Every structure is written in C-alpha cells, then in structure tokens.
Amino acid sequence: MDIITARDLTVGYGRTEVLRDLAFAIPEGLITAVVGVSGSGKSTLLKTLAGLLPPLGGGFEFAGSPVDYRSEASLGRLYARIGVLYQDGALLNGLSLYENVALPVRMHYPELPEAVVRDMVHAGLAQVEMAGSAEKFPSELSGGMRKRGALARALVLDPHVVFCDEPSSGLDPITSRLLDDLLLRLKESFKMTLVVVTHELRSIERVADRVLLLNDGGLRYAGDYADLAASDDGFIRTFFLRKGHHDDA
Numbered sequence: 001m002d003i004i005t006a007r008d009l010t011v012g013y014g015r016t017e018v019l020r021d022l023a024f025a026i027p028e029g030l031i032t033a034v035v036g037v038s039g040s041g042k043s044t045l046l047k048t049l050a051g052l053l054p055p056l057g058g059g060f061e062f063a064g065s066p067v068d069y070r071s072e073a074s075l076g077r078l079y080a081r082i083g084v085l086y087q088d089g090a091l092l093n094g095l096s097l098y099e100n101v102a103l104p105v106r107m108h109y110p111e112l113p114e115a116v117v118r119d120m121v122h123a124g125l126a127q128v129e130m131a132g133s134a135e136k137f138p139s140e141l142s143g144g145m146r147k148r149g150a151l152a153r154a155l156v157l158d159p160h161v162v163f164c165d166e167p168s169s170g171l172d173p174i175t176s177r178l179l180d181d182l183l184l185r186l187k188e189s190f191k192m193t194l195v196v197v198t199h200e201l202r203s204i205e206r207v208a209d210r211v212l213l214l215n216d217g218g219l220r221y222a223g224d225y226a227d228l229a230a231s232d233d234g235f236i237r238t239f240f241l242r243k244g245h246h247d248d249a
C-alpha cells in the first residue's frame with residue numbers, strides 16, 4: 001500500500017516554483033531515498049510532505065486522505081502520524097536532551113501528565129540508544145549523538161512515517177553507517193516508513209528500497225533502487241555509478 005500519493009504536485013516559495021507537476025507514490029513500510037544535486041529541491045519537497053510548506057499546485061494524499069493545508073484538523077492528523085529530522089534543525093541548545101525530545105509531545109499533547117511524557121521520552125531515547133544521556137545538554141554531546149538525539153525527537157510520537165533530511169551529513173563513515181543501521185532497524189523492527197534525503201551513495205545503496213531522483217525542476221526517476229542499475233539514462237548513470245567516491249555533503 002502507498003502511504004503518500006502525490007498528483008500534479010508543485011512545490012516552491014511564493015512565485016518561485018522549485019519542482020513542478022510531480023506524480024509519485026511512497027510505499028508503506030519501506031525506505032525511500034530522495035536524491036538530487038544541491039538545490040534540486042529535496043528539502044523543499046520534504047517540507048511540503050511534512051505539512052510545513054503549502055504546495056503551489058496540486059497536492060498529495062496521506063494514508064488515503066488528501067492533506068488540506070487550509071484545514072488545521074487535516075494538518076493536525078498529518079502531524080500526529082509523522083516525525084521529522086530537519087536538515088539544520090539541530091537540538092535547542094538551551095534545553096536538555098530530555099526537554100528537546102519532549103518538545104513535540106508538549107506541543108501536540110499539552111494535557112499529558114509528566115509521567116507519561118517521561119515514558120515517551122525515555123522510549124524515544126532508548127530507540128536511538130541514548131537512554132543514559134537524557135540530562136545532558138546538546139553542547140555536551142558529540143555530533144553523532146546530537147543527530148541521534150534529533151532522531152529521538154522525530155520518533156517520540158511513535159510516527160508512522162519519518163522524514164529525515166541528510167541524517168548523516170557531516171558524520172564520519174562509521175558513525176554514518178551506525179545511523180543507517182538505526183534507520184534500517186526502524187523499518188524492520190518498528191515497521192516504520194522512512195523518507196530519507198541523502199547525498200551519500202553508500203548510504204543509498206545500504207538503505208534505499210526506492211528512489212526519487214530530482215533534477216531540473218522535476219522527477220528524473222521514481223522507482224526501485226534495484227532497477228537503477230539497468231537504466232541507460234545518462235544522467236542517472238552519472239549520478240549513481242560514481243561508487244566508491246565519498247560524496248559532497
């Protein structure tokens with residue numbers, strides 16, 4: 001089943017269209033990698049699918065219902081079922097890791113008693129193996145730990161779909177691989193659907209079931225990762241067959 005279906009979807013800012021007339025589906029329970037060169041619109045697309053940036057045209061369905069940006073109830077239903085790891089959305093420095101992870105809970109469910117919040121935060125931190133660091137502040141964590149902390153914040157509401165924008169950028173290859181393993185575990189053990197923006201070919205190769213390749217204001221490829229190898233599209237081959245390179249981040 002497809003959890004997200006986009007039709008004639010145009011995304012951008014004001015009068016600037018970044019991607020035009022996209023049609024694609026994101027299947028449930030799999031990892032879809034969103035790829036493309038810098039500036040191709042990956043973050044813009046992710047923001048629109050996450051309910052943060054209204055489409056300029058067309059639209060998309062989430063779990064079978066159209067997402068209506070003019071309806072708070074419709075956006076609320078979307079927010080309740082997704083988690084987002086932002087590209088630059090680091091943890092807030094003034095708050096402990098615990099308070100950072102608790103933020104989405106406090107925002108969306110202000111009436112929950114603290115004991116319940118605490119259980120949710122600890123469950124989120126346990127999923128990223130950071131149970132022992134709840135009281136630390138972001139400045140006391142390594143870059144990889146901060147990424148995992150931000151991932152815990154994206155997971156705290158037990159989302160159906162997790163959007164991750166460049167989860168491993170700026171990390172060394174080993175830490176980056178651990179993060180990929182974590183994403184695979186979310187898919188395999190928790191049956192989550194993941195939509196992951198990434199530049200790293202190794203990471204795509206390791207985690208992606210599906211690929212959306214953005215180029216020149218549109219979709220250049222939407223399909224199984226496994227089918228890419230058979231493509232004779234010159235752009236696709238140049239993009240994906242630079243294996244062994246460490247990528248521009």
Ligand SMILES: Nc1ncnc2c1ncn2[C@@H]1O[C@H](COP(=O)(O)OP(=O)(O)OP(=O)(O)O)[C@@H](O)[C@H]1O
Pocket residue numbers: 013016018036037038039040041042043044045087
């Ligand atoms: N807030 C904004 N207002 C206006 N234009 C924006 C805004 N954010 C991004 N853009 C423009 O939209 C286009 C796509 O940007 P986007 O951030 O989606 O690219 P990206 O594929 O995520 O790039 P990167 O790999 O560098 O993160 C760029 O031309 C960018 O300048």
Ligand SMILES: [Mg+2]
Pocket residue numbers: 042043044087165
């Ligand atoms: Mg981006």
